[in-house]
Amino acid sequence: MFDAYKRFFRFAGEQKGTWYKGMAFELLRSIFEALQFAALLIVLRALVEQNMTGATPWMAFGIMTVSVAGAALCWYLAHNSEGHADYCMCAEKRIHIGERMKYMPMGYFNAQSLGSLTAVATSTMEDLESMSFAVIARTVVGMIRTTIFSLAVLCFDWRIGLIFLLGMLLFLWVNSLLLKKSRELSPGRLAAQTRLVDAVLEYIQGMSVVRAFHGDKAANQTLNRTIEETEQQNFKLERKRIPYNVLEQIVLRVTAVVAILLSIWFFLQGSMTLFACLMVVVSAFLVYSELESAGEMFFMLPMIDASIDRVEEIDCAPRMDEGGSVQTPKHCDISFEHVDFSYGERKIIRDVSFTIPEGTTTAIVGPSGSGKTTLTSLMARFWDVDSGTVKLGGINVKDYALDSLMRNFSMVFQRVYLFNDSIENNIKFGKPDATHEEVVAAAKAARCHDFITALPDGYDTIIGESGATISGGERQRLSIARAMLKDAPIIILDEATANVDPENEVELQEAVKALTAGKTLVMIAHRMKTVQEADQILVLDQGRIVQRGRHAELMKQGGIYADFVCSRSSAESWRIAGRKSREVKAEI
Numbered sequence: 001m002f003d004a005y006k007r008f009f010r011f012a013g014e015q016k017g018t019w020y021k022g023m024a025f026e027l028l029r030s031i032f033e034a035l036q037f038a039a040l041l042i043v044l045r046a047l048v049e050q051n052m053t054g055a056t057p058w059m060a061f062g063i064m065t066v067s068v069a070g071a072a073l074c075w076y077l078a079h080n081s082e083g084h085a086d087y088c089m090c091a092e093k094r095i096h097i098g099e100r101m102k103y104m105p106m107g108y109f110n111a112q113s114l115g116s117l118t119a120v121a122t123s124t125m126e127d128l129e130s131m132s133f134a135v136i137a138r139t140v141v142g143m144i145r146t147t148i149f150s151l152a153v154l155c156f157d158w159r160i161g162l163i164f165l166l167g168m169l170l171f172l173w174v175n176s177l178l179l180k181k182s183r184e185l186s187p188g189r190l191a192a193q194t195r196l197v198d199a200v201l202e203y204i205q206g207m208s209v210v211r212a213f214h215g216d217k218a219a220n221q222t223l224n225r226t227i228e229e230t231e232q233q234n235f236k237l238e239r240k241r242i243p244y245n246v247l248e249q250i251v252l253r254v255t256a257v258v259a260i261l262l263s264i265w266f267f268l269q270g271s272m273t274l275f276a277c278l279m280v281v282v283s284a285f286l287v288y289s290e291l292e293s294a295g296e297m298f299f300m301l302p303m304i305d306a307s308i309d310r311v312e313e314i315d316c317a318p319r320m321d322e323g324g325s326v327q328t329p330k331h332c333d334i335s336f337e338h339v340d341f342s343y344g345e346r347k348i349i350r351d352v353s354f355t356i357p358e359g360t361t362t363a364i365v366g367p368s369g370s371g372k373t374t375l376t377s378l379m380a381r382f383w384d385v386d387s388g389t390v391k392l393g394g395i396n397v398k399d400y401a402l403d404s405l406m407r408n409f410s411m412v413f414q415r416v417y418l419f420n421d422s423i424e425n426n427i428k429f430g431k432p433d434a435t436h437e438e439v440v441a442a443a444k445a446a447r448c449h450d451f452i453t454a455l456p457d458g459y460d461t462i463i464g465e466s467g468a469t470i471s472g473g474e475r476q477r478l479s480i481a482r483a484m485l486k487d488a489p490i491i492i493l494d495e496a497t498a499n500v501d502p503e504n505e506v507e508l509q510e511a512v513k514a515l516t517a518g519k520t521l522v523m524i525a526h527r528m529k530t531v532q533e534a535d536q537i538l539v540l541d542q543g544r545i546v547q548r549g550r551h552a553e554l555m556k557q558g559g560i561y562a563d564f565v566c567s568r569s570s571a572e573s574w575r576i577a578g579r580k581s582r583e584v585k586a587e588i
């Protein structure tokens with residue numbers, strides 16, 4: 001049990017001081033409340049010894065007033081510290097986890113379900129936020145107050161004092177059995193909670209599929225099953241807890257009754273004064289009051305422990321750049337030397353070697369699933385290669401601290417992710433200190449200024465989660481503006497123009513061209529014109545580079561590239577025909 005407390009205070013980190021302060025106030029509150037007992041004793045003594053004076057009630061009244069006022073003040077101060085400690089501890093942990101995730105290998109996110117990571121940041125943290133103070137402070141204060149009370153009684157009458165202490169020891173023994181049960185069941189409860197978050201997330205994210213395919217019955221069944229499972233886990237915990245809690249209460253009440261009966265017997269025998277006997281009767285109702293109310297809280301101690309386990313699991317995950325340091329490359333050449341890479345057991349990239357000289361444009365083409373996106377992810381070390389080396393500016397990417405590596409890349413992903421924040425903040429995500437003018441300039445260059453200003457709140461418009469409130473093409477253009485503003489020397493465009501409508505495509509291509517001038521550009525492009533103009537084309541098939549060179553050379557060679565050009569040309573002629581019919585003059 002004491003290990004759990006020690007572990008918790010270690011976990012509290014910088015908030016440990018606030019925790020101690022809160023607990024000290026909680027203990028003071030409890031002592032102030034116990035002063036009422038002293039007031040009662042003064043009146044009782046005066047009555048028994050028949051020496052009540054006019055000052056006695058006033059003295060009792062004064063002590064009562066100090067007791068009530070002191071307890072109220074300490075209650076206020078304890079709850080202030082509690083709110084601060086709970087909130088700040090969890091906020092700091094959430095931020096810390098978010099920071100930690102930035103440096104984890106992407107494989108970690110494959111292995112961990114979205115639900116389990118979400119559960120840690122939400123329900124597990126909420127558990128810690130809502131339970132910690134109540135459990136830690138009340139249980140510690142309960143034990144301290146009972147000990148002080150028992151020791152005080154011990155000074156009056158050692159026999160009764162010992163009985164009170166014995167009662168507490170019995171209580172702690174039953175409590176250790178209760179903790180054992182709770183320790184067995186807490187991880188299961190947490191796992192069920194994680195599965196519930198997972199199921200709810202899946203249900204919400206797949207809502208459109210559920211509707212389109214009338215899958216509500218199947219989806220509801222899964223969700224209901226998970227809710228039932230969580231319910232069962234919680235009931236199981238409750239069922240196990242209640243008998244032990246009842247036993248704890250019985251132990252404390254029986255001890256109090258035994259103390260009263262014995263003190264009456266001692267009085268009748270003449271080995272105890274009437275006043276001491278009355279004092280024991282009164283104190284028997286008070287000595288365990290804090291411990292009784294903290295009884296249920298002890299059961300939650302292992303739950304806090306299990307929650308800390310989950311948070312620390314993420315905290316202890318390996319950092320990718322443990323061996324790296326801040327590097328400033330002299331140039332921005334990217335080179336792959338005999339690189340192999342697999343997702344788990346599945347080999348995706350096979351013995352790939354190439355160099356992308358600084359300031360050039362490289363197009364990566366190849367059939368779907370051939371590994372194009374994976375190849376670009378390896379450049380920015382989203383994943384670690386199985387063998388071979390990836391270098392930037394002649395330095396192995398593993399020798400960079402992650403931040404100093406990422407400083408060199410601006411990326412526009414195939415699947416654009418926008419944060420549930422204002423458009424302005426989304427654009428300046430890669431350059432938080434950018435001015436509004438810089439944001440507008442990037443938005444204009446990425447051809448999104450017009451649609452942004454047409455929105456009622458303009459640049460302050462909050463886009464829903466994942467950019468849900470704007471169209472695919474608009475999302476794509478915002479992400480291009482974001483990449484432009486970061487102004488890194490290497491730009492990776494993964495099908496950057498895939499969702500842009502034909503009316504905007506030409507303008508956008510021009511803007512991309514202007515902004516990427518003089519930079520190293522790596523693009524996964526399906527547009528013929530950009531591919532043709534590239535300084536180097538890498539043709540990927542089943543994870544191998546099967547052709548490389550400029551457009552004209554590759555066309556002469558025939559093979560996959562020539563087939564790709566044929567298929568793209570017919571697709572684009574189909575698109576051009578569509579655009580002409582809408583009288584859009586564009587040249588491809």
Ligand SMILES: Nc1ncnc2c1ncn2[C@@H]1O[C@H](COP(=O)(O)OP(=O)(O)OP(=O)(O)O)[C@@H](O)[C@H]1O
Pocket residue numbers: 110343348366367368369370371372373374375414
């Ligand atoms: N995170 C991942 N975990 C496991 N497998 C993955 C992951 N990402 C991609 N893959 C698999 O690796 C293979 C290559 O994927 P990749 O996205 O690199 O191909 P691509 O050539 O870019 O495809 P497309 O043109 O369709 O986007 C695919 O079979 C894909 O299913």
